[in-house]
Amino acid sequence: MMKDNNVIQVENLSKLFGDFAAVNQISFQVKAGEIFGFLGANGAGKTTAMKMLIGISSPTSGKATVAGFDVYKETESIKKNIGYMSQKFALYDDLTVKENITFFGGIYGLSKKQIEHKRRELVEELGLQEVTNSLVASLPLGWKQKLAFSVSLLHEPKIVFLDEPTGGVDPITRRQFWEMIYKAAHNGTTIFVTTHYMDEAEYCDRVSIMVDGKIEALDTPKKLKEHYKTDTMNDVFLKLARG
Amino acid sequence: MKRFVGFVRKEFYHIFRDKRSLFILFGMPIAQILLFGFAITNEINNVDIAILDQANDVASKEVINKIAASKHFSIVDIIQQESSIESIFKKGKVKAVLQFENNFGNNLIKEKQANVQVLTDATDPNMASTISNYISSILKKYQQELNENISIDYQIIPQSRMVYNAELKSVYMFVPGVMTVILMLVSAMMTSISITREKEQGTMEILLVSPLKPFQVIIGKVFPYIFLSVINAVVIVLLSIFVFNVPVNGSLFLLGIESVLFIITSLALGILISTISATQQTAMMISLMGLMLPTILLSGFIFPISSMPLPLQVISNIIPAKWFIIIVKGIMLKGIGIGFVLKETLILLLMTLLFIGVSVKKYKIRLE
16 A cells, blocks of 8 residues: 555566566655665666656556556656656757756746746756856756756656766766755655665665666665675675675 | 647757758758759750851751751851861860751752751760750751742651640759659658657657657657748749749649648658667668668659669659659649549558558557
8 A cells, every 4th residue: 555655656566578577576665755776787677667667668567656646557647746867968958058948847837937937046056147048068067967957856846766867977066966966855856866876875865776677675775784794885786786 | 739839949949050950951952953953954055066068058058047046056166078077076065067968958959858967976875866856856847847838748747746844844854853852851851860869869768758748749849840841842832933934734732732741741751760760870871771762763753663674663652752743743744633643642641641650659669
């Protein structure tokens, strides 16, 4: 049964491609306002699992709800209630900062007034006043990523899915990025994040580690380190991934 | 609806900010139609010829005057002996020499038969045969006039008349073809590239995760190209009417409707290409090799389908452009109505539905 404060509820969810189980009977819950780290090596099934949760891939079996909506039947409602930012940088390079905000606000059905308001707020917060009318292509990568994250929060989603959001940026920008994530979580947005960086795993409230389509471990970083008797998440990950 | 407008606005930003696509969209149609209209032509105009008049009588002078009056030829040299013919050809400027025999006029009147030799420089065989055709038609005309005046005997004079394109203007043939190629290029290639660009940049994923439905995304992406293709079609028709004096004998309205149908066929093909290619480059290669070449070579645009080997004739049937060219030629040059192009229209319609059906299926498989 779904508890009120669980915004993601997954039970025995599987995805088969022919005989190959990309995702094999995973179960977990994510609480409202939590920063949930979804870890795993390349090919462990993270992306496939995430695609089922954001409603662009249909599960083979199992149950799951996101923001209270069923992943089989209510994908449209799920899409309205989530934000998404992928590992590829995903704003339009040939549109200006302002045009990108207007476009993405528009496709989420925000009114002109709301978009205008959000844009002011966002531009001020990120210190982009000078460049609102510049093409996104001209911005440094770090700024683009922060902007993409803010854009994914434009429609005030209940949950935001971040697929390796900090790939390829410098440590300082990553730090700033995580500050933004904390702030969003503090404002009540649930964060579901996949990452390759094990130091980032330490910032999460809870992490799950996927190996070969299964969730092998799920707990707070502190408890996981205690359980596997290591000092860093990196070692936890290596122990699990190597079996 | 508001979302749709926002989406389409964004598409226009993409198009207008990308100089390359702007060039393909608007530079190409104009450049192509002008190129095909002016440069690549089968007509001959102001061809330099020389005269060797060994008769020098009234009849030969009359023939020479007729040739001089034609806009196709300009007489640049009068030579005196046969031996100069070779040297004049070797210089390369003169493409034909007309040699009147001795007593040309006398022979014509007394023996009812006189000889003119037409020597053409056949290093360019097409041009040589065109020149000799033109000259014989001038001679025939002269002969006819003579017979009218004298009316003595029964002569069988072969009369050929070119219907629909009496002057054999090649631009008549090229306009429907160029229009087809341009609409195909803009609609299919540009849409497949613009859709795969979203895939490549990762923005397609973002759009699919948004509340927009996949078909809304696709319609939003192709809509600007319908609009721009219609503008292109109008530009091409206007250029052909006002620059090349190609008539539109049939209904402009019907031509418009058929063009929109062909644009949609091409867009559907573009969408289909985008579902099977992951990158812009692949989409471009498939569009160029898979669409442009057959459209130019096998549609009857340049090479007549009836003179192709049978297998190619069969293949030409699956090329949408073939049917559209038949329709456009019919409406523009023959002035026929919908009743005569019903079959072609239905074939295009069926092809469109098929392309859309396959794209939807492919698209779903990808989402699974």
